[in-house]
Amino acid sequence: MQRSAAILPGGITMSARRAWHEVLRALAVAAIALMWTMPVAGQSALDDRARAMFPDADHVGAFTGTPPTAEVGREGQLLGYVLLTDQVAPIPAYSGKPISVLVGIDTAGVIRGAEIIAHEEPILVIGVTDDALARFTAQYTGRSVDDTFKIGGRERPGTVRLDGISGATITMMVLNASILRSVKAVAEARGLPLAPGAEAQISAATERMAAAQPTNTAQPDAATFEPIWKEVWAERTLRVWILGAGLLLLTVILFLQDWLTRYRRLISTLRIAFLVYTLLFIGVYALAQLSVVNVLTFVHSAVRDFRWETFLIEPLIFVLWSFVAVSLLLWGRGVYCGWLCPYGALQELVNKAAQKLRVPQLNLPSLVHERLVAIKYVILVALFGLSMQSLPDAVRYAEVEPFKTVFALRLDRTWPFVAYALGLVAISAFNGKFFCKYLCPLGAALTIPSHFRIFDWLRRRKECGRPCQTCATECPSQAIRPTGEIDANECHYCLDCQVTFWDPYKCPPLVEHRKRAEKHGRTLDRLPLR
Secondary structure, three states, X not given: OOOOOOEEOOOEEHHHHHHHHHHHHHXXXXXXXXXXXXXXXXXXXXXXXXXXHOOOOOEEOOOEOOOOEEEEEXXXXXXXXXXXXXXXXXXXXXXXXXXXXXXXXXXXXXXXXXXXXXXXXXXXXXXXXXXXXXXXXXXXOOOEOOOEEEEOOOOOOOEEEEOOOOOOHHHHHHHHHHHHHHHHHHHHHOOOOOOHHHHHHHHHHHHHHHHHOOOOOOOOOHXXXXXXXXXXXXXXXXXXXXXXXXXXXXXXXXXXXHHHOOOHHHHHHHHHHHHHHHHHHHHHHOOOOOOHHHHHHHHHHHHOXXXXXXXXXXXXXXXXXXXXXXXXXXXOOHHHHHHHOHHHHHHHHHHHHHHHOOOOOOOOOHHHHHHHOHHHHHHHHHHHHHHHHOHHHHHHHHHHOOHHHHHHOOOOOOHHHHXXXXXXXXXXXXXXXXXXXXXXXXXXXXHHHHOOOOOOOOOOOOOEOOOEOHHHHHOOOOOEOOOOOEOXXXXXXXXXXXXXXXXXXXOHHHHHHHHHHHHOOOOXXXXXXX
């Protein structure tokens, strides 16, 4: 006698679910096996680059001394020094690791050149060209170690203004601080010409370090200066306040959702306005689009060398992730995906405009939808496995997220990236938030901690799914199963189903209550909760 397979909600058999688990496990193993076979690129000889900064040099020595430098000379005459910033003033950048820059200084205290040697910065791994990086570092050539450099903004007396790189402002600020502190420390240690003010600053820093150390090997480093993250927060105070105001408003909306969703026009207006705020302020202006790269960086930092400075370096990202962490425990992943994701907001606004223009919607059948949802989890597992071997390689493949193309680089990329990003937006006009539902690894990552959420404030009735299918049919993220349950893993917390829940002219059980009340000459003043 043949035994029938157990059926789970949504029409998935137990055997099918076990098969999916086996597929995910196999893909994870394959991804890890693949990354172990990837070759590691070799590093070019530093002396060739040093000679490019000192064309007359015939000798480049070994890195020695405190702080470490290599002497550059010609026929026994000292021409200057080269240094690596990560050995002199290692300031962790957004990847959690310092950027290594080779800097040359001549004996007159003039910077002869600067060249990035190694980094793991997500924005620089792919998207920012080598030419753009070379143009940025070329701005230091010919400048004095006495100079104070500032990225962007207005020219100020005593400050040299440097042109930054669009979408990489924070990284460039870290890079600038590391170069500035390194050259001043080396100039002081090697007796190169320094202005009195700069010399006093470095000397005081050295004395503070020496007093705190039992030996005399202390050197001024990043710890003796004002932390770079404090400087960044000071410059972005207004943006932080605007973001904080938006998050406060969203918190009020969530806590008052039972009342607000009774007024369809009010909640609809509030939601559209907030989506515009998310798109224009958080995404376009503040460049605070979260990414799966943030998740991978956090995991690496947590298991290796966790420091809050790594995450404080970008104030808006830090504030946003802090709010998301709390909202995950209270309401689940839907709050971020449905309200705070700029690319998600772009897709939803496009879809709403398309519906206004009566563009036909092509939602996939429930059976197909539930299978395709697994794709984003497969992508997440592959990226996580790859990141264990090489975070920069994982960042390259994280381009499955079009966020960098749209917001950080403002579509200033080669046509395949632009076509991919805009193509997904175009698809969302016919199938709402297509990328979010099926391809987004960040959404998949947020699903994991959202299983520990405390509240379940989305109301349902006993008739939901049995027989009523109104909300399931209209749910833009297809997160309501035919049986009526809300799949919290896929819900974007748009509150559309809650608007219907309180609508006595749309929710079938309420329609019945209203008609019964009107038949007896009464009004439906109090809406039933069940």
